[in-house]
Amino acid sequence: MESFELRNYITSEKASLEPLLDLKQITKENVLEIKQIFNSESVFKMFNRSRKGKKFETSDVMKYLNWSVAQTLNGKNISYFVRDGHNVICGGLDLQKVNENTVTIGYWADGNKPGFITNAVNLLLDVAKNIGYVSIDAYPEKENIKSIRVLERTGFDFIEEIVKDDYVLMKYARLL
Numbered sequence: 001m002e003s004f005e006l007r008n009y010i011t012s013e014k015a016s017l018e019p020l021l022d023l024k025q026i027t028k029e030n031v032l033e034i035k036q037i038f039n040s041e042s043v044f045k046m047f048n049r050s051r052k053g054k055k056f057e058t059s060d061v062m063k064y065l066n067w068s069v070a071q072t073l074n075g076k077n078i079s080y081f082v083r084d085g086h087n088v089i090c091g092g093l094d095l096q097k098v099n100e101n102t103v104t105i106g107y108w109a110d111g112n113k114p115g116f117i118t119n120a121v122n123l124l125l126d127v128a129k130n131i132g133y134v135s136i137d138a139y140p141e142k143e144n145i146k147s148i149r150v151l152e153r154t155g156f157d158f159i160e161e162i163v164k165d166d167y168v169l170m171k172y173a174r175l176l
Helices: 030-037 041-051 059-074 117-131 145-153
Strands: 005-006 014-020 078-081 089-097 102-108 133-136 157-163 168-175
Touching: 005 089, 005 145, 014 133, 030 041, 030 059, 030 089, 030 102, 041 102, 059 089, 078 102, 089 117, 102 117, 117 145, 145 168
Parallel strands: 102 133
Antiparallel strands: 005 014, 014 078, 078 089, 089 102, 133 168, 157 168
16 A cells, blocks of 8 residues: 555645554654544544543554554555644544445544545545445535535535434445
8 A cells, every 4th residue: 555645625735645554653643643633522523422422542542543553454444644744643534345346435634624634535536446446435424514525525425314323324425
């Protein structure tokens, strides 16, 4: 897996999209950056159901990173980080294998640094296509307007609402 250069679609600031293959890529400062993003209001809300209100600790971030590397190495997942022009992690994305033809994309981002995820998603669409996948799905929560806008800007189509116990997911899909 390779790294890619991208630009912030709002500011044109250079950034990189880097695969997470080894924890040696991650510094202590990066762990703290991820922890801060995970505990930010918009991202934490995405995790809250499973965390039951418990904020992320450094050990939780390390568990996430170890899981991401293991999933990437066993072929079930491909995880990437977005680093801004100052080498600060400002987002993460992953492709999760559903079957031989389909992957699901997920992402999170620093709300104080908008504009990186749209172009990162576009790059991962190419990665998925080059691997041989033919379609890609995404499942943002109905109230996550920013995520839905990213999907619409990158060519995804709304498919259906999926009602859960106390929230609604919006299924989006795209052919590659």
